[in-house]
Amino acid sequence: MKTPAEHRAPAFQAGKTLKKIMADHFLELDAAAKSRERKIAWCSSVGPVELLRGMGFLVYFPENHAAMLGATRMATELIPTANALGFSPEICSYLTSDIGSYLRQKTPLSKAYGINALPKPDVLVFNTNQCRDVQDWFAWYAREFQVPLLGIFSHRDLGKIKDYHLQDIAKQIQDLVPDLERIAGRPFDLERFQEAVRLSKTTSALWRACLETAAERPSPWSFFDHSIHMGPAVVARGTQVAVEYYEQLLAELRERVRTRTAAVPDEQHRLYWDGMPIWGKLRALSELFASLKTCVTASTYCNSWIYEQLDPEVPFKSMARAYTELFIVRNEQFKEQYIREHVRAYHCDGILFHDSKTCPNNSNARYGLPQRLQSVSGIATLAINGDLNDLRCYSEEQTKTQIEAFIEQLEE
Amino acid sequence: MNTAHHATGLFAGVDVGASRTKAVVLDQKRKLLGSDVLKSGLDFSGTAETCLQAALHKAGMSADSLTSCVATGYGRKNVRRSGITKTEIACHAKGCFHFFPMAMTIIDIGGQDNKVIKLDNVGRRIHFKMNRKCAAGTGAFLEEMALRLDLALEDMDHLARQSQEMVELGSFCTVFSATEVLENIRQGRKIEDIVKGVYHSMLKRVLEMDTLDDAVVLTGGVVAHNPFLAEMATVLTGSEILVPPFPQLTGAFGAALYGLELESRPDTRQADSGHT
Numbered sequence: 001m002k003t004p005a006e007h008r009a010p011a012f013q014a015g016k017t018l019k020k021i022m023a024d025h026f027l028e029l030d031a032a033a034k035s036r037e038r039k040i041a042w043c044s045s046v047g048p049v050e051l052l053r054g055m056g057f058l059v060y061f062p063e064n065h066a067a068m069l070g071a072t073r074m075a076t077e078l079i080p081t082a083n084a085l086g087f088s089p090e091i092c093s094y095l096t097s098d099i100g101s102y103l104r105q106k107t108p109l110s111k112a113y114g115i116n117a118l119p120k121p122d123v124l125v126f127n128t129n130q131c132r133d134v135q136d137w138f139a140w141y142a143r144e145f146q147v148p149l150l151g152i153f154s155h156r157d158l159g160k161i162k163d164y165h166l167q168d169i170a171k172q173i174q175d176l177v178p179d180l181e182r183i184a185g186r187p188f189d190l191e192r193f194q195e196a197v198r199l200s201k202t203t204s205a206l207w208r209a210c211l212e213t214a215a216e217r218p219s220p221w222s223f224f225d226h227s228i229h230m231g232p233a234v235v236a237r238g239t240q241v242a243v244e245y246y247e248q249l250l251a252e253l254r255e256r257v258r259t260r261t262a263a264v265p266d267e268q269h270r271l272y273w274d275g276m277p278i279w280g281k282l283r284a285l286s287e288l289f290a291s292l293k294t295c296v297t298a299s300t301y302c303n304s305w306i307y308e309q310l311d312p313e314v315p316f317k318s319m320a321r322a323y324t325e326l327f328i329v330r331n332e333q334f335k336e337q338y339i340r341e342h343v344r345a346y347h348c349d350g351i352l353f354h355d356s357k358t359c360p361n362n363s364n365a366r367y368g369l370p371q372r373l374q375s376v377s378g379i380a381t382l383a384i385n386g387d388l389n390d391l392r393c394y395s396e397e398q399t400k401t402q403i404e405a406f407i408e409q410l411e412e
Numbered sequence: 413m414n415t416a417h418h419a420t421g422l423f424a425g426v427d428v429g430a431s432r433t434k435a436v437v438l439d440q441k442r443k444l445l446g447s448d449v450l451k452s453g454l455d456f457s458g459t460a461e462t463c464l465q466a467a468l469h470k471a472g473m474s475a476d477s478l479t480s481c482v483a484t485g486y487g488r489k490n491v492r493r494s495g496i497t498k499t500e501i502a503c504h505a506k507g508c509f510h511f512f513p514m515a516m517t518i519i520d521i522g523g524q525d526n527k528v529i530k531l532d533n534v535g536r537r538i539h540f541k542m543n544r545k546c547a548a549g550t551g552a553f554l555e556e557m558a559l560r561l562d563l564a565l566e567d568m569d570h571l572a573r574q575s576q577e578m579v580e581l582g583s584f585c586t587v588f589s590a591t592e593v594l595e596n597i598r599q600g601r602k603i604e605d606i607v608k609g610v611y612h613s614m615l616k617r618v619l620e621m622d623t624l625d626d627a628v629v630l631t632g633g634v635v636a637h638n639p640f641l642a643e644m645a646t647v648l649t650g651s652e653i654l655v656p657p658f659p660q661l662t663g664a665f666g667a668a669l670y671g672l673e674l675e676s677r678p679d680t681r682q683a684d685s686g687h688t
């Protein structure tokens with residue numbers, strides 16, 4: 001019997017840089033919150049971060065904190081506190097665990113960085129392109145901290161994106177400027193904004209190049225690595241730090257491709273993962289797949305995190321495009337096509353749909369998509385039930401059996 | 413264990429389910445020589461061994477003469493004697509295809525979960541689904557209802573057969589169904605009508621898990637002990653429902669068949685999906 005460690009590829013050198021980036025990110029926010037020397041904006045993960053950076057805000061991402069609550073398995077215990085306030089256990093468990101964490105004053109930042117409180121915001125900014133839950137989540141904090149709440153209300157379920165969609169979103173982003181100027185206490189700086197857009201675009205291009213190395217056989221990394229290394233693409237998007245990080249990571253990945261260093265030794269099967277990660281089970285699932293000689297080479301979650309449409313020459317319009325062309329904003333036909341193309345590009349033998357109980361927005365097994373993909377392209381699909389953060393919605397044994405049975409099916 | 417070719421060729425399959433452990437012993441002609449069923453209890457390894465020994469005993473054989481032993485089921489990794497594990501999904505499929513070699517939809521009703529497995533006409537699995545984390549439609553649901561009705565599980569089948577006017581239970585959830593059952597008791601509805609209603613509700617939960625293509629095969633311990641379920645399923649679906657000879661043993665049977673097939677294809681003997 002192989003021990004889990006034997007199934008694993010060597011750790012990434014970039015991992016050390018990653019740790020430092022995450023530490024610097026939180027420590028800088030914590031220092032700013034204490035000194036009040038810089039203004040802090042809380043932003044949804046696919047919110048208008050470039051604009052916020054352009055206006056000199058330090059940016060904090062509640063979703064990133066919530067994912068940490070999931071990964072450290074603190075979430076499940078904290079969720080009921082928010083439930084008691086009237087936030088249903090059926091809605092986003094990022095929201096419920098994060099609000100629970102705030103109320104119970106328990107954060108993974110304490111253990112990791114010695115930080116005991118979240119950096120108090122001066123403003124909260126969301127985009128409903130991903131879901132409605134972010135606005136309710138942010139609205140709660142806006143009431144709690146008595147600070148302004150700003151939002152972009154996106155069109156959703158889009159097939160072909162029309163110019164009026166983009167004009168509307170671009171205008172909404174632009175309309176944030178006067179409020180943000182007032183809160184920031186400084187005028188809008190176009191050049192700085194354009195620079196953030198440029199850095200975001202470069203980050204996206206590098207992130208894409210990193211992900212594309214997983215198309216190689218054997219793949220040098222898997223979805224479980226992607227989910228971790230995506231951190232800087234979220235929290236440092238629009239900064240030089242992210243650019244340098246992905247340059248380092250890309251070099252390392254290319255070296256692994258050259259030396260045929262596999263994420264999963266003796267890789268036999270390749271899967272596509274649709275849906276959110278199950279944060280508290282990343283390690284366990286990664287080991288399970290490795291023991292089954294299976295590499296999850298691509299995912300909707302990580303692979304759709306690319307905003308190359310950004311263009312510093314037309315920052316508002318290109319931001320509107322980047323944040324509207326996103327997978328999660330699109331209709332079923334688009335999603336079907338997107339997954340099919342990625343399954344092909346990343347040489348996947350099957351698709352695993354994680355139907356995440358509390359995030360319908362990232363769960364694509366609910367309207368017959370797996371069945372359509374299986375019947376149209378003959379690709380095997382499996383849907384598992386779980387959740388991003390609420391481990392009460394996840395049956396580990398049942399899922400293990402399903403995954404093993406799925407791999408057996410691919411082998412037969 | 414003797415893994416070399418044996419003159420008699422003896423193949424064991426042990427299915428350690430969350431509720432019951434099943435063991436079968438087959439000869440190389442796939443004939444069932446002995447079997448046993450035990451409550452899985454808390455010591456899966458011990459129960460698996462006892463169950464296997466009992467099956468061997470009934471077959472008039474000893475463990476020394478085993479050619480292979482394949483384990484399946486929830487506790488498959490706990491079977492010490494087995495070098496090979498296969499999921500119960502694979503084993504039910506293998507077992508059912510042995511009895512009905514055709515394209516089919518298998519519905520396995522277990523003590524704790526249900527599975528719908530689709531096979532093509534050469535027995536290859538195309539797709540499968542397991543129930544969500546909910547007892548609706550599983551053996552656990554029946555047990556809960558028997559408890560509410562103060563009935564022994566084994567009395568349910570003949571009671572359900574006597575029903576003239578079935579009670580409708582509409583809830584999806586086991587707890588809500590229990591409340592509905594209590595309400596029907598309060599209203600003085602006949603016990604047999606309530607039991608049939610319980611069967612009906614359970615079948616509906618299972619049959620609506622997926623489309624029912626080709627031949628429909630019902631298997632698993634619950635059907636073994638409640639054969640009226642298969643008859644009701646025929647009425648509900650309007651098509652014939654096939655049931656293998658020993659529905660509770662299908663998984664263990666399939667496991668033993670895996671061992672037999674691996675033995676007859678020595679090149680694939682290492683094709684062990686279980687990382688034991």
Ligand code: SF4
Pocket residue numbers: 063092093094095130131132133134358359360361362388
């Ligand atoms: S997309 Fe899903 S996980 Fe993310 S904030 Fe919205 S509901 Fe929560």
